[in-house]
Amino acid sequence: MAIYELDPVEGIAVAAVGEPGRRRFFLLATGSGRTLTLGCEKSQVQALLVRLHQMLEAQQIEPPEQAAEAESNSGPTLGEPEWQIGEMGLGYHEARGMFVLVASQGAAGERSGEQPGAPPDDAPSVRFWLSHDQVIAFSRQAESVISAGRPLCPRCGLPMDPAGHPCPVMNGARPIF
Numbered sequence: 001m002a003i004y005e006l007d008p009v010e011g012i013a014v015a016a017v018g019e020p021g022r023r024r025f026f027l028l029a030t031g032s033g034r035t036l037t038l039g040c041e042k043s044q045v046q047a048l049l050v051r052l053h054q055m056l057e058a059q060q061i062e063p064p065e066q067a068a069e070a071e072s073n074s075g076p077t078l079g080e081p082e083w084q085i086g087e088m089g090l091g092y093h094e095a096r097g098m099f100v101l102v103a104s105q106g107a108a109g110e111r112s113g114e115q116p117g118a119p120p121d122d123a124p125s126v127r128f129w130l131s132h133d134q135v136i137a138f139s140r141q142a143e144s145v146i147s148a149g150r151p152l153c154p155r156c157g158l159p160m161d162p163a164g165h166p167c168p169v170m171n172g173a174r175p176i177f
Contacts, residue, residue, distance in 0.1 A: 002122075002124040003125045004034075004036070004127070005126075006030075006032050006126060006128050006129065007031065007032060007127070007129040008098070009030070009130050010031045011029065011030045012029040012030075012134060013028045013029075013141050013142075014026070014027060014028070014138075014141065014142040014145045015028055015078050016145050016149075017078070020148070020149045020150040021149070023042070024039065025041060025045055025145075026038065026081060027040050027045075027085065027103065029128055035079065036082060037079040038082060038085050038103055038126070039083070039085065040084070042146065042149075044085060045142055047088075048088055048090065048142070049143060049146070051090050052090065052099075052138075055090060055092055055099065056135065056136070056139075061132050061135075061136075083105040083106075085103045085104070085105070086104055086105055087106070088101065088102065088104075089101070090102075093129075096129075097131075098129050098131060099129075099131075099134075100129055101127070101128040102126070102128075103125065103126050104123055104125040105123040105125070153165060153167055155170065
């Protein structure tokens with residue numbers, strides 16, 4: 001299995017391309033003389049943000065009052081994605097005082113004998129080593145990209161298209177979860 005290291009990361013960001021409701025999401029990073037673009041899902045970014053906030057709290061790292069806007073504006077540029085992320089993991093290396101984000105390629109198709117959705121044994125992975133300030137800046141930048149999508153319906157909380165949406169609350173039906 002090929003494991004790439006971006007140690008340390010010089011810049012990391014999330015990008016979205018397309019109209020709200022049809023956007024494609026990407027994880028962009030530069031470091032160790034390399035620029036990397038990986039495809040990802042919005043739900044993966046949302047889950048990563050939740051975990052980042054939990055880990056920042058666990059490490060008792062308080063974000064500064066002022067956001068680091070300069071880093072988010074000068075982030076990596078979007079290129080053709082090298083692969084689609086299947087799994088992500090996040091950890092904290094106590095001795096180095098750095099966060100490590102691991103992203104592995106998703107399975108292209110299901111193979112016999114493997115669990116559905118599990119990456120193949122030879123799938124590439126990349127480790128992104130991030131400082132506290134980079135994690136905080138990345139979190140704020142990713143949140144702004146995620147929140148730039150479709151507005152949520154004030155009645156049911158589901159995303160609305162520009163033409164509206166069939167709100168389950170308005171017709172008496174309840175959403176099935």
